[in-house]
Amino acid sequence: MTGKLTIRVEQSLSAISSQSWSRLSGASRNATDGTPYNPFISHAFLSALEESGSATAKTGWLGHHLLLEDDKGDLIGAVPGYLKNHSQGEYVFDHGWADAFERAGGRYYPKLQCSVPFTPATGPRLLVSAGHDKPSTELTLAAGLQEVTRQLGVSSAHVTFVAEDQLAAFEEAEYLHRTDKQFHFLNQGYADHEAFLETLASRKRKALKKERRAALENGIAIDWLTGKDLTEAIWDQFYEFYMDTGGRKWGRPYLTRQFYSLIGERMADDILLVMARRDGRYIAGAINFIGGDALYGRHWGCIEDRPFLHFEVCYHQAIDFALAKGLQRVEAGAQGEHKLARGYLPVTTHSMHYIAHPGLRRAVADYLERERQEVEYMNEYLQEHSPFRKGERQQEQD
Numbered sequence: 001m002t003g004k005l006t007i008r009v010e011q012s013l014s015a016i017s018s019q020s021w022s023r024l025s026g027a028s029r030n031a032t033d034g035t036p037y038n039p040f041i042s043h044a045f046l047s048a049l050e051e052s053g054s055a056t057a058k059t060g061w062l063g064h065h066l067l068l069e070d071d072k073g074d075l076i077g078a079v080p081g082y083l084k085n086h087s088q089g090e091y092v093f094d095h096g097w098a099d100a101f102e103r104a105g106g107r108y109y110p111k112l113q114c115s116v117p118f119t120p121a122t123g124p125r126l127l128v129s130a131g132h133d134k135p136s137t138e139l140t141l142a143a144g145l146q147e148v149t150r151q152l153g154v155s156s157a158h159v160t161f162v163a164e165d166q167l168a169a170f171e172e173a174e175y176l177h178r179t180d181k182q183f184h185f186l187n188q189g190y191a192d193h194e195a196f197l198e199t200l201a202s203r204k205r206k207a208l209k210k211e212r213r214a215a216l217e218n219g220i221a222i223d224w225l226t227g228k229d230l231t232e233a234i235w236d237q238f239y240e241f242y243m244d245t246g247g248r249k250w251g252r253p254y255l256t257r258q259f260y261s262l263i264g265e266r267m268a269d270d271i272l273l274v275m276a277r278r279d280g281r282y283i284a285g286a287i288n289f290i291g292g293d294a295l296y297g298r299h300w301g302c303i304e305d306r307p308f309l310h311f312e313v314c315y316h317q318a319i320d321f322a323l324a325k326g327l328q329r330v331e332a333g334a335q336g337e338h339k340l341a342r343g344y345l346p347v348t349t350h351s352m353h354y355i356a357h358p359g360l361r362r363a364v365a366d367y368l369e370r371e372r373q374e375v376e377y378m379n380e381y382l383q384e385h386s387p388f389r390k391g392e393r394q395q396e397q398d
Helices: 018-022 043-051 095-103 134-152 164-172 193-197 202-215 232-249 257-266 309-325 337-342 358-384
Strands: 006-010 061-063 065-069 075-079 082-084 111-114 156-160 176-186 221-225 271-278 281-290 294-302 329-334 345-355
Touching: 006 134, 018 043, 018 075, 043 257, 065 134, 075 134, 095 358, 111 134, 134 156, 134 164, 134 345, 164 176, 164 345, 176 309, 176 337, 176 358, 193 202, 193 309, 202 309, 202 337, 221 309, 232 257, 232 271, 232 281, 232 294, 271 309, 281 309, 294 309, 309 329, 309 337, 345 358
Parallel strands: 111 156, 294 329
Antiparallel strands: 006 065, 061 082, 065 075, 082 111, 156 345, 176 329, 176 345, 221 271, 271 281, 281 294
């Protein structure tokens, strides 16, 4: 890499042109570097979070996006980031680290969080513009994030749900490595859902068929809505589901009603709503985002509690859609061992952490070494108890 490079921090995506951002790896369907499109790092998605009031300084997500520019001011690389005064909405839990550090007299918050707010989906975090050397630019960004952390005087920088091919850059910069698990459906070239079911043990296959029939009893039908189907009236109904379920589950839903209008306007073709209908009205729904090679399930809601409807809307229908569109996998969000019985297998997820204080860093490093061993053991155990017939289990490298 030649010429003078500069790293600066920008608080809002609105100050960054969508055209420049779309040239970053994974941020556009038109990427030329082979990185599959990830809708969550697109300018449309990230700016909608900010403009809708969902991820702002008021909600504890002050934009701190790192921009790497050349001597002409052209964008070479970026890291989506936020200065945070809490650890909510991240899905990688560091509350224990914060409590321990503050009991010892330290100040854990604010911290830098490099992620997609409220979105536990793996993807690129070191974004490199087309035509530039990826390995060297990624290392520059990882080191630059450390320097920004030191200059801000904050305790730490946390880069969550990191794509596996970017781990090396963080490891070379001596970040601490953390692992966890999610459950993903992996498409092995199945012709349809029935072909997938044939790879399951007989008892598991019969149970899922029975579950799907029961979910659609009492006149319930399923609609797939995308593109022009996503009207404001549909968003009103889905937001009602989100607020009802989110209010009971989380206490305070993160996303505003305007967020859905903005993504419906800017990225409707990247969205799939799976909606359950009974007696002429929708009673439940789940939102999914369509990537270059994956369907990403996010959240669901309902206004009627029906047996097995959650499993049908969130998991079985997502598999149906992925198979119909030739997508390689379905990522069904955070946690949930109940997904295993429905054909979603454990997959290791990764995050990288820079801790400025040497004492806290040593303590966290020791904890993470033991945690990684536990995650590896649990994933192996769950793989052994998958619903697939012996010899036909899906494989994905962790």
